[in-house]
Amino acid sequence: GDSVTQMEGPVTLSEEAFLTINCTYTATGYPSLFWYVQYPGEGLQLLLKATKADDKGSNKGFEATYRKETTSFHLEKGSVQVSDSAVYFCAQFNAGNNRKLIWGLGTSLAVNP
């Protein structure tokens, strides 16, 4: 069945380091892809999205490109800040999945000053 696989955490970086969190998916057809972020003690919130191949989603300095060839949607940021410390979730939406989001397990990021 359809699935989302994220790199395992925790990821620990120093401030201003480059961030990559890998996400790959399996799907029938062409899903929409999302990154959500969960800050401590809060619910998840949408970070960025891409709805078709080669689209690039971006927000708050984060970017992810929908790569159909590699079935990937890796999250990147050029220079992380302490305030980026959170858990990041990759997800896909495919109308064939009874219209549900399929979630990755989340990747915890800790940024040290």
Next chain:
Amino acid sequence: DAGVIQSPRHEVTEMGQEVTLRCKPISGHNSLFWYRQTMMRGLELLIYFNNNVPIDDSGMPEDRFSAKMPNASFSTLKIQPSEPRDSAVYFCASSLGAGEVGQPQHFGDGTRLSIL
């Protein structure tokens, strides 16, 4: 604009008691989702509603769990009787449409449930 509102934020109760979690979705949203989050199992979809009708409850763990949406602005998730393994953070989320392409889900801040 008010976001998704959940209550209570924290609940501590003894095993065997009935627990009721409440959710008010964003006005105008017609899809509502209940999730459970634990360290062991991550984020699990329990049930979702579209236009107040349950569409998929395949994630509801067992008969002790039930969910209702009597109107477009209110939903409850009930556990009766509660067990220690039900301890988790429960999230409610809402979205516009039945999952149309690109429509995000908006999450509440969750209810942290502890069953002693």
